[in-house]
Amino acid sequence: MAIRDVDGMFNSLDPEYYDILMKYLYRGLSTGDRPTCDQCLKIHEKLTEKAGLGCILRSLADTVNTV
Template sequence: MAEAEKFMGSDNVEDILTKIENKSLKIESLIKPYKPIEAIKTALEGYPPQDEQCKFANWIGVRKALMAIKDVVGILRSLNPQYYDILMKYVYRGLSTGDRTTCDQCLKIHEKLTEKAGFGCILRSLADTVNTI
């Protein structure tokens, strides 16, 4: 997760937003040929800094990757367990939007992710107050 270090290493919001925009473009380029595993891995790499503008910009890219998932079970089977907790954090972020389409997709992911990763994944994602998204 070297991307996290890139985000954290820069204090300039404009530099961080540029990196997030590049990441978002990469996610889009992976979604078009339907490479959902690569898109979701790219989306989940690196936490943005605590700046709300950066968090929101990062969420836009992650949401694109989440909404492109058609086979949730297949994605989770292919995804490294190190990503489960952060994925759960983004699922809760999606549920908090109130957007019906986003919430429906996030509920599907939540169900399958809980089956795969267990209830500990939920607890860890809610209890982690340092790495907020």
């Protein structure tokens, strides 16, 4: 998936899944692989614009839904 397609993906995704997507982004960032991290950071930026800063906090504080 290209970065330009991310906005369309967000529109088709229910907002309740934004926090879970953020968890997966942090999982991708933890790999340390530069191309993966670059893509994750770009998607992270767009997701934060769409879902707000609360999405970051909720995904980090959630201990029930582990990724």
